[in-house]
Each structure stands twice: as C-alpha cells, then as structure tokens.
Amino acid sequence: MRLLLIEDEKKVADFVARGLRAERFAVDVAGDGPGALEMVAACEYDLVILDLMLPGISGSEVLNRIRRGRKEVPVLILTARDGMAEKVAHFEAGADDYLTKPFAFAELVVRVKALLRRGPVNRSSVLRVGDLELDRLTQQVKRAGKRIELTAKEYGLLEYLVANAGRVFSRTMIIEHVWDQSFEGLTNIVDVYVRHLRAKVDDPFPTKLIHTVRGVGYSVSDQPET
Amino acid sequence: MNTRSLRFQLVAWYAGLLTACFALIGAVTYVVLQNYLVSALKENQMRRARQIGQLLLEEVQHHGEGQIGDEIESRYAPSLNDRFVRITRSDGTVLYVSQAPKEGKFSPADLPAAVPAAGGEAARQILLVNGRKMLLTSRAVRAPGGAVYEVETGAPMDEVQADLRQWLLFLVSGLPVAAIIAVVGGSLLVKRALSPVDKIAASAERISSQNLGERLPVPPTGDELQRLSLALNHMIERLDQAFQYSRRFVADASHELRTPMTVLRGEIESFVEEPRMPAEWRERLGSALEEVERLANIVEGLFAISRLDAGEAQAEWVRFDLGQLAAATADQMFLLAEDKRIALSCSAPNGVWVEGDRARLKQVVVNLLDNAIKYTAEGGKVALTVSALDSKAVLEVADNGIGIPSEALPRIFDRFFRVDKARSRDQGGAGLGLSIVKSICAAHHGRVEASSTPGQGSRFRVELPLAPAEEQVGTPRRGVRPARLGEPSLPQQRNAS
Numbered sequence: 001m002r003l004l005l006i007e008d009e010k011k012v013a014d015f016v017a018r019g020l021r022a023e024r025f026a027v028d029v030a031g032d033g034p035g036a037l038e039m040v041a042a043c044e045y046d047l048v049i050l051d052l053m054l055p056g057i058s059g060s061e062v063l064n065r066i067r068r069g070r071k072e073v074p075v076l077i078l079t080a081r082d083g084m085a086e087k088v089a090h091f092e093a094g095a096d097d098y099l100t101k102p103f104a105f106a107e108l109v110v111r112v113k114a115l116l117r118r119g120p121v122n123r124s125s126v127l128r129v130g131d132l133e134l135d136r137l138t139q140q141v142k143r144a145g146k147r148i149e150l151t152a153k154e155y156g157l158l159e160y161l162v163a164n165a166g167r168v169f170s171r172t173m174i175i176e177h178v179w180d181q182s183f184e185g186l187t188n189i190v191d192v193y194v195r196h197l198r199a200k201v202d203d204p205f206p207t208k209l210i211h212t213v214r215g216v217g218y219s220v221s222d223q224p225e226t
Numbered sequence: 227m228n229t230r231s232l233r234f235q236l237v238a239w240y241a242g243l244l245t246a247c248f249a250l251i252g253a254v255t256y257v258v259l260q261n262y263l264v265s266a267l268k269e270n271q272m273r274r275a276r277q278i279g280q281l282l283l284e285e286v287q288h289h290g291e292g293q294i295g296d297e298i299e300s301r302y303a304p305s306l307n308d309r310f311v312r313i314t315r316s317d318g319t320v321l322y323v324s325q326a327p328k329e330g331k332f333s334p335a336d337l338p339a340a341v342p343a344a345g346g347e348a349a350r351q352i353l354l355v356n357g358r359k360m361l362l363t364s365r366a367v368r369a370p371g372g373a374v375y376e377v378e379t380g381a382p383m384d385e386v387q388a389d390l391r392q393w394l395l396f397l398v399s400g401l402p403v404a405a406i407i408a409v410v411g412g413s414l415l416v417k418r419a420l421s422p423v424d425k426i427a428a429s430a431e432r433i434s435s436q437n438l439g440e441r442l443p444v445p446p447t448g449d450e451l452q453r454l455s456l457a458l459n460h461m462i463e464r465l466d467q468a469f470q471y472s473r474r475f476v477a478d479a480s481h482e483l484r485t486p487m488t489v490l491r492g493e494i495e496s497f498v499e500e501p502r503m504p505a506e507w508r509e510r511l512g513s514a515l516e517e518v519e520r521l522a523n524i525v526e527g528l529f530a531i532s533r534l535d536a537g538e539a540q541a542e543w544v545r546f547d548l549g550q551l552a553a554a555t556a557d558q559m560f561l562l563a564e565d566k567r568i569a570l571s572c573s574a575p576n577g578v579w580v581e582g583d584r585a586r587l588k589q590v591v592v593n594l595l596d597n598a599i600k601y602t603a604e605g606g607k608v609a610l611t612v613s614a615l616d617s618k619a620v621l622e623v624a625d626n627g628i629g630i631p632s633e634a635l636p637r638i639f640d641r642f643f644r645v646d647k648a649r650s651r652d653q654g655g656a657g658l659g660l661s662i663v664k665s666i667c668a669a670h671h672g673r674v675e676a677s678s679t680p681g682q683g684s685r686f687r688v689e690l691p692l693a694p695a696e697e698q699v700g701t702p703r704r705g706v707r708p709a710r711l712g713e714p715s716l717p718q719q720r721n722a723s
Binding site: 009011012015016018019022080081100101102103104105106153168170171172179180181182183184185186188189192193195196213214216 | 481482484485487488489490491492493495496498499508509512513515518519522523526527555558559561562565585586588589591592593596658659
C-alpha cells in the first residue's frame, strides 16, 4: 500500500510519515502542490493525505487537479479550519474524508484504513477479542460463552473499541464516535461509561480486556498491559 | 415635565424670545404713537392759531378789534369743540377768550396768562388743576398799525391719552395670546424637528455587539440630524471593525495554534505507543498529552465562540422540538448523574418548537447539565425543565449544589472565568463551557441567565424564541411527558468507521 502525504509543515509530515510507516505503509512525502501533482501523475497511489494549507498551489486546487486528472484515488484532507461550509465544499470537490488539526494519530490511522477498505472495516458480523465475542447484527455480547447485557451506549462504546482492538483511543475520539459533537469536551462521561462497561465485561473475569492508557485513553486488547 | 430636556429648553427659549420681541415692539410703537399723536395735535392747533391770526389782521384792518370775538365764535365755535382760543394785546388786555366747554374739561379762567412767544410761535403742555393736561400754542401777530397780539389756541390732551390707553390695552391683552401661540407653535416645531432624534435613539438602542452590521436610519434631509446619523453610523462601523478584528484575531490565533499542537500531540503519542517505554516515562508523557488535549479543547472552544459571535457557526437552521431534544439529552447524561448518585429529573413536554442548529442547542443542554452535575454534591438533585411561555421556549436547569457567590454571578458567562479556580481545573474545565452556552443562545436570538443562592443551588434559564406555527400534524401534545430516565431506547449511534 503506497500513500502520498502532501504536507508543508515538515514536523507534521515527519511524525505522520513515521507513524504510518510503523503501520507498514509505504509513504511518500510532498512539501508543496506542484511537487505533489507530479508525484500523483507519476505513480499510482492507493491514498492521498492532503493538507489544505500549502504554499504555491492551495490544497483545494491540488484536490481539483487530482480529480480533473480522473484519478480515483481516495483523498483524506487535513485542515486547521473546521467550518461546516468548508467541510461541505471539500466533500463536494471530491474529498473522501476529513480530519481537523490537531488530530489524534490513532484517528488518522483508523480513517486511512477505513478508506483503504482494510483493517477496522472488518465486514464480518462477529468481532472477537480473546474470549469476548461481539455480534454486530444482533448486537449481542458474549464472554466465555456467557451472554452479557449491555445498554445501547455501552454496546456502542464496546463495539468501537473492539472493532479497532489493540488501538488506543483518546476520550475525544470516543466522544466523537460514540456520542456526538455536542458532547465535545465532556470527557468524563467516557470514564463513567468505561467504568460501567468494565463492571460487566471485565470484573467477573480474570483476564482484563479494557485497558486504560494514561493520558491517552482506552484500548481493548487481549495482550496484558506492559 | 423634564425641564432639562432639549425639547423643554428650546420651547422655553423660543416662547420667551418671541414674547420679549412682542413686548419690545409694543413699547416702541407706544412711544412712536404717542409722539405722533401729540405732534399732530400741536400741528393742528398751530394751524388754527395761524388762521385766527390771519382773521385777526383782517378784522383789525377793516372793522377794528371789536368784532373779532363774534367772528371766531361763528367760524370755529371753540367751546362746542372743546377748544380754547384767547387773544391778548401786548399791553395785557384780553380781546377775546373762548367760553368754558360744556363738558367742563377745562376752565379758561384757570389757564395762565399769555406769555409772549419767543420765536413768534410756541407750544407748551400745561397741567390743569383737575389733573388733566392741556396743549397750548401761542403765536405773535403784528398788525400793520404796530399793535402786537398774542393768539393762543389750546386743546385738552384727553383724546391723545384715550388713544394711547387703547393701544396699551391692546398690547397688554395681546401679550399672553402671543406667548401662548409661541409655546404651542414652538412645541410643534420642536417636536417636528426632534422626531428624527427619537427615531435615531430608538434604533441606536437596538444595536448591540450581536448586530453591529445594522445601521441607523439616515433621514435624507441634508440637515444636522442627517450628519449626526451618518457620524453615528461611522462610529458603529468602526466598532464593528474592531469587533471583527478581535474575532478574526481569535480565529486566526486558534488556527495558527493548531499546527504546533498537531506536532506536539503526534510526537508525544508516538512515544506513548512505543512498547519499550518505561511505565513511569509513559505516565509523564501521558500527563503531557492530557495537557495538549486540554489546550486543543480551549482553542476549539475559543474558535467556536468567535465563529458563533460572528454568526457563522450554524451548520443548519431547522425547526425542531426542544422538549424532545432536552429529554433525549438528559437520557444520555443520566449515567453521569447516577455516577455521583445525583437524581436527574426531566420535565420536558413535547411540542416546544424552536428553530436553529440542533447540535449547538444540544450542546447548551449538555454543558448546563454537566455544569450542574459537576457542582452538585453526591446525593443532590438536578432538574431539567422545558416549557413554552408566551412567545418563548424556556429551558431551565436547577440544582441544589454549592451555588455561585453573588459577586461571581455577573461574570459567570465570561470567557475563562472560574468561581473556584483550583477546583474547577481539577474537573477539567477550561472556563469556556458557559461562554459557549451564552454565544449559542445569542446566535439563536435567545439569552441565558443565571441565578443562585450560595449553599442552596443554582438555576440557569435559557430563553429562545418559539418557532412560528407551521403545518402541524395533529395537535401538539402539551402534557408533561414523564421523565424517561435510564438508558435510551433511541436508535443508537454507531458511526465507527
């Protein structure tokens, strides 16, 4: 999988490229619009990550030219603006997804994988982590074969974590996915729900699946905490 | 009546000046009229004296001195006309004196003896014993024989005085009438002239930081008031620019802060995810990451407020049921309250329709409930109520928590204001939640206010305009919906990509 990262802020480009390489992607980096367009023309990329604030040719213009060249490549936009109108405009111009700075790296990886139709976009209806089993169709949760009753919100939270097992999610990311933008900044609600979830999913069992990563958030994994 | 108002002062000055002018003109005409009447009478008498002098010369020449009396009586009949005639020879002999007039206005005997006129002709006013005034003229007539006669004519000044009195009466009775006309006319004029000022004041009253785009009406009159409205409009424009500048500054600043925060966050995250990282280091980096997230939240909040205040932040503008939104939000917050053993009650009838951005107004409910739960002790109560009152939708969140000190109450919606700095920072607050609530309410043409009794609880009241009635399917249910607490049976949100 070959990705093109178009980002003029060298430090942002560095850590994003480093992180994506750690996820075993091949990453090329372009620092400006003209260079990026040359690379898009020269190479078949599986995904383009595009920063909107570029010197020379703006990100929007780069997006337009990629689309005019009839490139079907998925484009994920990074931006420091998050106006609704802008968001709509970019989707109309052919962006496939959208991330606002400062984003959590884990969030970027989730979106990249979703756009590449692999990883978390696990289409099978049953998800498994250790002895935990989660059926997306019936919304039933079992652990060690035993049925666990969850409320709708608890189920939504658990499904999000299990679908991306091994990944650490910040409270803000969890809020955005499981609640909605109105709850932004209300991170303690995540802690309360995770506590309730643990009481049902982890407490009766010797192996703990839900992990707290201090400062970052939560993850579900059957690997013991380091 | 406000005696310091421009209206009162203008009318008072106008009426005063007009009345004074009237009085002055009256006084001047009085004096002029008096002079005119007196000189006319004098002129008249002089002419008479000359005629009689002429007659005397003719008589003396043809018939001698004896016939003169009869001749005067037959020609002028002075006693019938209230006139006085006397002819005195230079040796003091009175040749003729008219009889006393019938009405007895004067008695010829009372009049002083003739005084030789210095320049041949003279006039003087004489005060009679009965208090009346008399005008006497005398003329020296020299006969061809060498004899010199003094011809005197006279008239009482009553007529002049009567005319003057009448004029004075007219003036005195006219003055109050003029004053009344001045007051009435003046107030009409002033009212007309000042009515644009009232309009300008009323328009200026409506303009606040929320609608600085509006301008005052400019009357196309070309007068000072047009200049005033234009000047005020320019001032509003400068204010608007200053506000826009400060909003743009906040927007630009939060924008510029995002890139360094992205780098900071990304770098620290990559360390935290590093498996070889010692646990203690990871702990410290996690703490740093927490601060970065908080910084991001603050920047996000500031950015949201600046956009809301600029009127740009509504993603949608739809008609929706505030009661339903509030009840659904309370459902979602229930666990948060339960965690602190706080009883969260919700009384939100369906059918309280408002217009706006649902996500933003939901944020209002979330922030107010979160705030109430945060500052209410374990085992306390938080009540959410929604009602329709007159043309307003009212949403209230009341708690029996620690309350807000009265000195802090006016500043509770200010950015970064915290009642108890140390404690609320522990709670993870950036001090922007209530500012965002206020900005959202203002952007929806509503308002929010807080009241509190320290130690007993606080109450936040949001007022929004009710949406205009629309094609309603059936009658809206007004009954109080029983609070549906616990977990929602709503279609759950699952947008894990």
